[in-house]
Amino acid sequence: MKTVPLKKIKNIAPLFSWSDDKLIxxxxxxxxxxxxxxxxxxxxxALIVNTGFSFVGGxxxxxxxxxxxxxxxxxxxxxxxxxxxxxxENILGPRARRRVRYGFKKDPSIFxxxxxxxxxxxxxxxxxxxxxxxxxxxLLYSENWSRGLIENFPSKEAFxxxxxxxxxxxxxxxxxGASSYIVYDGGIEVEINTKPEYxxxxxxxxxxxxxxxxxxxxxxxxxxxxxxxxxxxxxxxLGYQYTGEYTSYSIG
Numbered sequence: 001m002k003t004v005p006l007k008k009i010k011n012i013a014p015l016f017s018w019s020d021d022k023l024i025x026x027x028x029x030x031x032x033x034x035x036x037x038x039x040x041x042x043x044x045x046a047l048i049v050n051t052g053f054s055f056v057g058g059x060x061x062x063x064x065x066x067x068x069x070x071x072x073x074x075x076x077x078x079x080x081x082x083x084x085x086x087x088x089e090n091i092l093g094p095r096a097r098r099r100v101r102y103g104f105k106k107d108p109s110i111f112x113x114x115x116x117x118x119x120x121x122x123x124x125x126x127x128x129x130x131x132x133x134x135x136x137x138x139l140l141y142s143e144n145w146s147r148g149l150i151e152n153f154p155s156k157e158a159f160x161x162x163x164x165x166x167x168x169x170x171x172x173x174x175x176x177g178a179s180s181y182i183v184y185d186g187g188i189e190v191e192i193n194t195k196p197e198y199x200x201x202x203x204x205x206x207x208x209x210x211x212x213x214x215x216x217x218x219x220x221x222x223x224x225x226x227x228x229x230x231x232x233x234x235x236x237x238l239g240y241q242y243t244g245e246y247t248s249y250s251i252g
Contacts, residue, residue: 010028015043026183032152034050036049052077054079101245104225104240117213127203130167131166132179148191162180174195187223
């Protein structure tokens with residue numbers, strides 16, 4: 001597999017027309033991730049690796065298909081074009097553990113702004129929301145539970161320039177947060193996490209609602225994708241419309 005430089009990234013775009021996943025879009029637009037192909041000028045198969053996820057597309061019968069799958073990094077979640085499922089399971093075998101993920105409609109017009117505003121202010125006494133600034137960034141980076149809210153950008157400066165988000169603070173420390181997992185032209189992918197001992201208090205709903213409201217104000221689409229049922233339930237509470245299940249593989 002050969003690295004696809006940004007100046008040739010448009011060549012692989014047709015191989016990913018089967019998906020509207022914004023991690024693919026972000027890579028194709030040059031914001032994040034890396035792309036690989038059998039031939040960057042005339043690709044028949046391609047691989048995108050972006051922030052813990054991998055995507056394969058193109059012709060699974062290509063002479064380079066096996067090599068492409070063997071290049072999928074361990075520890076990533078692989079989302080293949082549906083006609084690749086058999087190939088993934090045959091080539092990667094027990095390395096590829098099949099899973100179900102859950103999709104939601106990518107349309108900012110679906111949200112009820114009044115309801116989101118109610119969630120955003122519905123916090124316990126002594127908890128409050130604050131945007132992620134330089135000081136909050138450092139606090140988030142200092143703890144394992146919260147680092148995922150900001151670590152997909154190459155630096156603090158990059159996050160503060162291109163990303164954004166909100167945290168719930170208690171005693172001056174973040175205990176829940178919602179942020180831009182990645183960015184692309186016209187939107188973000190949403191990331192939400194709460195410190196385990198502060199869950200089930202409405203904190204994720206509050207900062208998630210605030211993030212969606214900020215996206216609406218900026219004319220951005222806040223995209224959501226779920227790996228489990230609790231994430232599905234939170235998405236639907238905030239107003240996302242479920243579109244169905246799809247297949248992914250955890251790569252060991």
